[in-house]
Amino acid sequence: MTNTSSIDIEYVANLARLDLTENEKKKFSAQLEEVLKYFERINEVDVTDVEPMAHAFPVFNVWDEDRAEEGFTVEEALKNAPAKRDDQIVVPKVVE
């Protein structure tokens, strides 16, 4: 992420399954470059002696004991589905 001219907008759009117009490509490229520039500033900070961490707060082990609770009924689970059959959600045919 150090090279600010590295935005490949077509690739990023494809990964996000977005179909962008030429104007949008231009506009978003510029905006994403700005975001990356901001990260450049962070890169200037000397972190030689700092342990990498996934979160800003040293909080660990936020967990539950393994116990089972009630969830949705089948009806509730399928409420938002535009199409359903045999208690399953129907989607366009997917082949990997």
Added chain:
Amino acid sequence: MKYEAVIGLEVHVQLNTKSKMFTRVAYNYAAPPNSLTNPVIMGLPGTLPVMNKGAIEKTITVGLIFNCEIAKISKWDRKNYFYPDMPKNYQISQYDQPLCMGGEVEIELPGPSRNIMGKHRKVQLTRIHLEEDTGKSTHHTLDSTLDFNRSGTPLIEIVSEPDLYSGEEAFAYLTALRTNLMYIDISDCDMEKGQMRCDVNISVREVGVTELGVKVELKNLNTISGVRNGIEFEIERQIKVLENNEKIVQETRLWNAERGITVSMRSKEQAHDYRYFPDPDLMPVKIKKETIKRLSNQLPEMPFDKQRRFLEDYDLPYTITSVICPDKSLSDFFEATVSLYNKPQPIANLIANDLLRELSSAGTGGPLPLSECKIDPQHIASLARMVDEGVISKQVAQDIFIEIFSTGDVPEKVIEEKGLKQSSNTTELEVVCRDIIDNNPKPAEEFKAGKKNAINALKGQVMKATKGKANPKIIDEILRKLMVE
């Protein structure tokens, strides 16, 4: 030119927790479609994941039995891709800080014959990480349907180093994984139910070359034998490609068990870019020394260690240990029986032959689980003792076994009711023996003429006449005495 195959396995195993990995809705295998979901599973806006402590401890336990290094701090990452069986459009997984690193799995290769132990070897592991399973899609002619029951189930991925060299070794590795994981009761490991799934990376190179050849990924291996057969086919296919001076294409191939071949999947040229990044919704896991100590103290004796002890301490034949030891409940049952009556060999025989035979014929769709059968260690101890004491013959013991297996009665009761007690009453037996000799003059003459094993025919007749209740030693004595007269 000589070629060798180099194989690495990625094995996914569903953990048998009560609830899912990042939310507490229940998971079980045979539930009706979409009956095990909640807002987190359906990826509804505003939901947040909460780790399942039980799943983390089960994963650490797996790491401990395979001598992995357990991470001090482990974190969660999002693996991003679009697929309808994953409503969030990312899978929570572990990228660079998995729970377990390194490790090894002891395997046993096939021996020269079924009753000789094969070579043991340790297969190196790369890592074991924990993630969530996806939902299940079923593809129809015109559309696909989705069931989210499986979605969010805790799933461990055990990644081996490219440290396997044949289909037979992969088979031994999967068998060892399954046996070990079932010993610590973290999964049922049923491949046909998708509780254990296996992807294979396989390449072939000339013997002597150190770099790996072009890697092919093999999928759709739904049984342990399927893994072996798929690998064996694929090795042959790749060698043929190389021998024809062609190049192996890096691709994913599917094993077709019916046709016994691997078939190329439409290969996507663009490599997946999962854009892993730390999941901001989940705080990392910190594993304390005390936790590792507590989990280590709970580990059972592992199957190969148990087998070595059984061979050494009980002097059992290898074949019998290889039947009893891979099954923890059967091994425990054996030792419970031996603690009641210290005759390991006849007890092991009753368990490995009679008990297992009855269990497999009593079950529907697989053997009846030991826990559901009516036989307990006391039954077997009594039977073995009564054979030793000459109360019943071995043959009668087998008949009684079948009876008590179905009724759960104590053997003493069956013996009493059916009058199966072995007869050592010499006066009664003498009458029977005399009769048999009179009615079978030919073997009697032969015996008298010096053909000593002609006596066996007569013994058989006596056993038949007494319905197996006669004490063989006493019959032998009586017959000899009568024929010498």
